[in-house]
Amino acid sequence: xxxxxxxxxxxxxxxxxxxxxxxxxxxxxxxxxxxxxxxxxxxxxxxxxxxxxxxxxxxxxxxxxxxxxxxxxxxxxxxxxxxxxxxxxxxxxxxxxxxxxxxxxxxxxxxxxxxxxxxxxxxxxxxxxxxxxxxxxxxxxxxxxxxxxxxxxxxxxxxxxxxxxxxxxxxxxxxxxxxxxxxxxxxxxxxxxxxxxxxxxxxxxxxxxxxxxxxxxxxxxxxxxxxxxxxxxxxxx
Numbered sequence: 001x002x003x004x005x006x007x008x009x010x011x012x013x014x015x016x017x018x019x020x021x022x023x024x025x026x027x028x029x030x031x032x033x034x035x036x037x038x039x040x041x042x043x044x045x046x047x048x049x050x051x052x053x054x055x056x057x058x059x060x061x062x063x064x065x066x067x068x069x070x071x072x073x074x075x076x077x078x079x080x081x082x083x084x085x086x087x088x089x090x091x092x093x094x095x096x097x098x099x100x101x102x103x104x105x106x107x108x109x110x111x112x113x114x115x116x117x118x119x120x121x122x123x124x125x126x127x128x129x130x131x132x133x134x135x136x137x138x139x140x141x142x143x144x145x146x147x148x149x150x151x152x153x154x155x156x157x158x159x160x161x162x163x164x165x166x167x168x169x170x171x172x173x174x175x176x177x178x179x180x181x182x183x184x185x186x187x188x189x190x191x192x193x194x195x196x197x198x199x200x201x202x203x204x205x206x207x208x209x210x211x212x213x214x215x216x217x218x219x220x221x222x223x224x225x226x227x228x229x230x231x232x233x234x235x236x237x
Contacts (some may be wrong), residue, residue, distance in 0.1 A: 014160070026222045069149075133155070
């Protein structure tokens with residue numbers, strides 16, 4: 001069994017695994033095994049079960065890194081291999097708490113006024129509802145410190161989140177028993193930074209704030225994100 005942890009990068013809503021490309025670029029020469037799986041974005045419990053299936057295929061300890069909605073996912077992966085958690089501009093839900101419930105305690109971000117919905121089919125059941133960011137608002141809401149030639153494509157390539165995920169109660173909160181780190185981009189206009197700060201403080205995380213960074217901090221400030229991941233890895237190794 002490997003003693004060096006594998007880093008699993010878990011993306012959030014309105015993005016895909018390529019949103020970690022710049023962080024991968026920072027970490028790729030560190031001698032780490034890095035995995036960046038696709039997240040279905042259908043619900044907290046089912047997405048966590050999918051990521052657990054990825055963890056189950058890894059030999060040795062794991063550091064889970066979640067961005068945005070991915071934070072809600074990683075703290076619901078119950079697996080003894082997971083030795084550290086890193087929350088990047090992410091939700092840190094308590095057991096029984098939903099995204100909507102946590103977010104509802106704080107002022108709305110710019111995201112709330114710029115969401116759009118669309119139906120998606122579910123076999124044998126009524127259609128579900130997908131939520132995404134209006135493409136014209138995406139650059140300013142999600143990634144205002146990323147070059148516009150990049151965000152223009154991200155806006156049309158975004159992956160939606162099932163609306164039902166906002167009301168789903170988290171079945172677990174593994175940050176209660178797993179060493180955790182949190183990174184707060186202070187200019188996040190997708191999730192109110194106070195949502196991050198509350199969740200991270202409640203969990204007793206080691207917290208780093210990146211001044212002026214947007215929700216897309218993994219793209220705009222990859223070294224800052226990579227350094228937090230390195231701290232988590234060092235705690236395990």
